[in-house]
Amino acid sequence: MARLSDSMLYDQVVKVTYVYLGPAADRFIDRQVQNHLNKPPQQLSREDLLSLIDWIRVAVSLLTEDSEIVEEYAAQLHQLAAPHDKAKKA
Amino acid sequence: MTNNRKSTPPAILSPLRFCLLLAVVYTTLLFVLPANKIAMQAYHLAPTQYHILLFVVVLPLILIWFAAFYSYAKLDQYAQLISKTPEGGDFVELARGVRWLAWGLAIPSLLSIILNSIANSRPGFLSTALITTNYFSLLIPLIGFSIIRKGAQGLTEHAKLRLNSGSAQTIMIVFVVLGVAFCFFIFRQLNLHSFSSSNNPYFLPVWLLISTIIVPYLYAWFSGLLAAHDLALYSKHVSGVFYRQAMRLLAGGTVAVIASSVAIQCLRSVIPRSGHLSLSATLVIINIIYVIMAAGFIMLSIGANKLKKIEEI
Numbered sequence: 001m002a003r004l005s006d007s008m009l010y011d012q013v014v015k016v017t018y019v020y021l022g023p024a025a026d027r028f029i030d031r032q033v034q035n036h037l038n039k040p041p042q043q044l045s046r047e048d049l050l051s052l053i054d055w056i057r058v059a060v061s062l063l064t065e066d067s068e069i070v071e072e073y074a075a076q077l078h079q080l081a082a083p084h085d086k087a088k089k090a
Numbered sequence: 091m092t093n094n095r096k097s098t099p100p101a102i103l104s105p106l107r108f109c110l111l112l113a114v115v116y117t118t119l120l121f122v123l124p125a126n127k128i129a130m131q132a133y134h135l136a137p138t139q140y141h142i143l144l145f146v147v148v149l150p151l152i153l154i155w156f157a158a159f160y161s162y163a164k165l166d167q168y169a170q171l172i173s174k175t176p177e178g179g180d181f182v183e184l185a186r187g188v189r190w191l192a193w194g195l196a197i198p199s200l201l202s203i204i205l206n207s208i209a210n211s212r213p214g215f216l217s218t219a220l221i222t223t224n225y226f227s228l229l230i231p232l233i234g235f236s237i238i239r240k241g242a243q244g245l246t247e248h249a250k251l252r253l254n255s256g257s258a259q260t261i262m263i264v265f266v267v268l269g270v271a272f273c274f275f276i277f278r279q280l281n282l283h284s285f286s287s288s289n290n291p292y293f294l295p296v297w298l299l300i301s302t303i304i305v306p307y308l309y310a311w312f313s314g315l316l317a318a319h320d321l322a323l324y325s326k327h328v329s330g331v332f333y334r335q336a337m338r339l340l341a342g343g344t345v346a347v348i349a350s351s352v353a354i355q356c357l358r359s360v361i362p363r364s365g366h367l368s369l370s371a372t373l374v375i376i377n378i379i380y381v382i383m384a385a386g387f388i389m390l391s392i393g394a395n396k397l398k399k400i401e402e403i
Binding site for chain 2: 021027060062069
């Protein structure tokens with residue numbers, strides 16, 4: 001059950017990332033999780049998210065100088081990090 | 091940022107090294123091969139002045155070679171980086187197509203200067219020189235456009251994008267106008283009373299000119315138009331804010347390269363090669379088109395670089 005949930009979280013992170021990186025989204029998330037969190041992407045857990053978002057913010061800042069869009073992306077990922085009920089309200 | 095893939099500096103050096111080699115060989119030939127007497131007489135030049143003038147005239151072309159080889163190297167690096175992804179194969183095709191276009195700039199120029207030099211000393215060889223140069227100038231971009239079209243088509247298919255009726259109509263109108271104008275200007279220079287006569291600036295019988303020059307050119311340009319359309323469509327509709335920005339540069343660059351290549355080919359066919367230096371309004375127009383082509387290759391490089399960066403961070 002936990003594994004399914006982790007996998008769903010990974011899918012949600014990729015889905016949010018797809019808006020910004022298109023077809024490169026899953027590869028980008030895979031690299032961030034593998035290189036910075038040192039775990040297989042499918043095992044991404046809610047506890048890892050804040051750390052992952054920090055790494056993603058750094059990485060995406062290398063692609064653009066538009067900090068607004070970086071923060072918008074990070075904010076969407078933060079919604080996934082929020083507890084489930086809060087996320088629902090949001 | 092951590093990069094789990096090996097960086098590949100030799101891959102970028104290799105095409106540029108080739109280009110440098112071609113440029114050195116070409117420049118050496120420009121100065122070493124005997125000056126054309128007709129051109130020297132026409133412009134009242136001494137042999138040294140002729141060689142310097144020739145160098146100045148071809149310098150923009152040599153600079154474009156570098157832009158072209160650099161852009162195909164960059165695109166190739168990106169394509170190799172994503173070769174195992176669903177759209178990877180399409181980018182590999184695009185890179186291959188751009189590589190053909192880059193080589194297609196250099197090879198006919200080199201061939202032309204060597205063959206024209208032989209024709210200078212053996213006037214009977216002029217027709218062979220011009221025919222060979224004309225066929226090489228056609229063949230390499232024809233292959234390049236066809237490969238680019240295959241890659242561009244693959245990208246739109248992966249993104250489930252289709253040619254709509256409005257775009258199809260626009261492509262048809264552009265193609266018909268271009269094709270009819272091209273045929274009109276070519277036919278004006280031919281003796282249409284005899285289909286077997288090769289008494290024309292192309293040194294080919296009319297039937298052979300139509301079947302092996304005009305038809306393949308029209309096919310190449312149609313492929314180019316379709317490729318340009320597919321790339322523009324993909325870059326407009328693909329998901330991902332950053333990906334789309336990079337893709338627009340790459341697509342815009344490729345479209346500019348295709349359009350300028352078509353324009354050069356059209357001009358070179360409509361105003362046949364003389365086999366020697368010719369300072370005319372055509373040269374000015376060709377240089378303006380070269381500027382567009384250079385801008386296209388630079389845009390393509392920047393786009394490919396941005397896409398590559400997305401895969402590396």
